[in-house]
Amino acid sequence: MGEVPKIKLYNGHTIPAFGLGTWKSQTGEVEQAVKDAIDIGYRHIDCAHIYKNEKEVGEGLRKKFEEGVVKREDLFITSKLWCTFHRPDLVEGALRTSLADLGVPYLDLYLIHWPQAYKEESDLLPTDSNGKVQYSSSDYVDTWRALERLVEGGLVRSIGVSNFNKRQLDRVMAAAKIKPAVMQIEIHPYLNQNKMVEYCRSLDIVVTAYSPLGSPDRPWAMPGDPQLLDDPRLKAIAEKYKKSVAQVLIRYAIDRGLVVIPKSVNKARLTQNFQVFDFQLSAADIQQIGALECNGRLCSMGDVDHPDYPFHDEF
Numbered sequence: 001m002g003e004v005p006k007i008k009l010y011n012g013h014t015i016p017a018f019g020l021g022t023w024k025s026q027t028g029e030v031e032q033a034v035k036d037a038i039d040i041g042y043r044h045i046d047c048a049h050i051y052k053n054e055k056e057v058g059e060g061l062r063k064k065f066e067e068g069v070v071k072r073e074d075l076f077i078t079s080k081l082w083c084t085f086h087r088p089d090l091v092e093g094a095l096r097t098s099l100a101d102l103g104v105p106y107l108d109l110y111l112i113h114w115p116q117a118y119k120e121e122s123d124l125l126p127t128d129s130n131g132k133v134q135y136s137s138s139d140y141v142d143t144w145r146a147l148e149r150l151v152e153g154g155l156v157r158s159i160g161v162s163n164f165n166k167r168q169l170d171r172v173m174a175a176a177k178i179k180p181a182v183m184q185i186e187i188h189p190y191l192n193q194n195k196m197v198e199y200c201r202s203l204d205i206v207v208t209a210y211s212p213l214g215s216p217d218r219p220w221a222m223p224g225d226p227q228l229l230d231d232p233r234l235k236a237i238a239e240k241y242k243k244s245v246a247q248v249l250i251r252y253a254i255d256r257g258l259v260v261i262p263k264s265v266n267k268a269r270l271t272q273n274f275q276v277f278d279f280q281l282s283a284a285d286i287q288q289i290g291a292l293e294c295n296g297r298l299c300s301m302g303d304v305d306h307p308d309y310p311f312h313d314e315f
Contacts (some may be wrong), residue, residue, distance in 0.1 A: 003277060004043065007259060009181040010204040013108065013157055016076055017254055018276070019044025021210060021263030023051050024217055033265040034060025038070055040274050046208075046261040047102065048080035048113055049094065050124060054101035062103050077102065078109040080162060081147070084124055086117035086138040091146035095155055110147060110156040111184055114163045114301060115140045115308040133303050140168065140308065141175045148178045158182065162210075163301075165310040166199055173203065184208040187258065188228055188249060189289045190296030195315040197258070208259040213249050215298050226296070233292060237285055244272060251276045252289050
């Protein structure tokens with residue numbers, strides 16, 4: 001089966017290069033998915049408050065702790081601060097909600113989920129009478145300082161950002177006492193993010209790839225949208241290695257030195273996704289897969305007029 005490689009963070013902690021994504025995992029499915037994943041050998045679980053399933057993830061964790069399959073320190077658990085909790089006085093409370101829901105005393109990694117702040121103390125997606133998202137003037141740099149206090153208080157081991165652009169990352173870096181350990185962004189062959197990956201490397205920040213399989217079940221997918229898993233060029237490469245397209249996509253991220261967090265709730269697919277440590281892609285195949293780049297971003301959020309919307313910049 002092979003061992004999941006670990007990547008060292010600049011602060012001395014390590015992160016498994018492969019984990020379970022839980023975005024879009026439904027209530028009624030995700031607890032079992034977490035239990036199955038741990039039994040298969042997954043030791044890295046990626047969560048977020050906005051996924052609205054952390055309580056169920058926590059149930060799955062609790063059962064595996066009780067059975068003695070794993071201890072808390074065997075797992076790497078990530079969660080993310082949602083946009084309505086950016087105001088510094090709300091950050092610790094938001095984290096404590098995630099800790100309580102997940103049933104753990106600390107997180108290995110806490111990320112600012114998006115740079116955009118939304119109106120506080122209302123819905124997770126606060127909208128006005130026209131259905132437009134309501135913004136907050138909170139500055140993510142102030143939010144970052146509140147995250148640093150969580151590390152100092154022992155509630156979180158490492159902190160990072162998600163969906164930030166270079167300019168936003170630079171602002172955080174300039175203000176940081178504790179610099180980001182991880183940047184989590186959408187990465188797959190249609191959106192390779194080479195410039196951001198190289199830039200993060202230059203800063204000793206590890207990059208996690210979300211939606212590595214092209215997020216086929218994303219809620220806003222339209223009929224006729226290109227499907228990464230059906231791409232004939234990827235199918236040809238998968239055939240050559242006698243692997244599935246999903247396995248090739250996961251291996252592609254690992255071979256680029258990224259952390260990768262594919263999501264599934266299906267036990268057979270969870271198992272198959274884990275069976276990627278017995279082969280490596282050739283340099284030529286990595287190059288060929290990379291050539292599928294088409295700036296094909298799948299997860300962009302709708303608030304394009306928010307002053308902190310990240311995707312107007314080149315990267």
